[in-house]
Amino acid sequence: MRIGEAATRSGVSAKMIRHYESIGLLAPAPRRDNSYRDFDARDVHDLTFIRRARDLGFSIEEIGRLLALWRDRDRPSREVKEIAQAHVADLEARIARMQDMVETLRHLSEACAGDERPDCPILTGLAGEKTKAAGSHAGQPDQADQGADQR
Template identity: 60%
Template sequence: MNIGQAAKASGVSAKMIRYYEQTGLIPKADRRDSGYRDYSDADVHNLRFIRRARDMGFAVAEINDLLSLWRDRSRQSADVKKIAQSHIDELSARITALEQMRGTLQTLVTGCVGDARPDCPIIADLEEPAEDRGSVYKPDGVARLRHQSITKRRVT
């Protein structure tokens, strides 16, 4: 089947299939005499595996490791579990960071009167250099609230 048919059958776009070939995640497809790529049912099966792993948020490098383990019938399930557990840990950290960002933004939105005046704690917080900020989400996952600043702006 050609790349369009493989894309439709696997749920992976033709552009991503080309990318996966280019990065070595999947082997380059055989070519027909006409030069068009020719994919087998096994190739589509591999693409579906990749699609499912991407849907679960695994990075390309992790998918490569999972594919290697999938193909290795003498694998240990502990190796697969280690990759999945590491991914869960990363997802948990991202969820925590996102919840902290949401909390900070919610506090800033609550502190904003939302009237015709230009004073706005949201803008004030965004304009401060990161090292001076005490309320905004920081890349290390720490979010602190500047209660005094928000309260002061609400009162004025």
């Protein structure tokens, strides 16, 4: 099948298929006499696998390792589990950082009057300055400083 049909069947755009071929994630499809790529069912399966893994947030490197493990029928499942668990830990850490960002922005937004006055705790917090409304308590940095330190 040609690239358009492979794209439709797998849910991966033709542009991304070409990209995956160029970086070696997907083996280059053989060419027909007219130089069109000729994809088969295995290619579509691999592309679907890649799309699903991307939807779960796996990196290209992780997907390459997962594809290699998928193709190796003698693979130890612990290797697959280790990749998945490491990815879960990374996602959880990113979620925690995002929750910190939400709390910092919520705190700064609540401290901002949002009126005609020029003073704005949001801009002051982004600039790394202390605000009266968002100032330190007992010598501890405010949430804006904590969020900035973690990024």
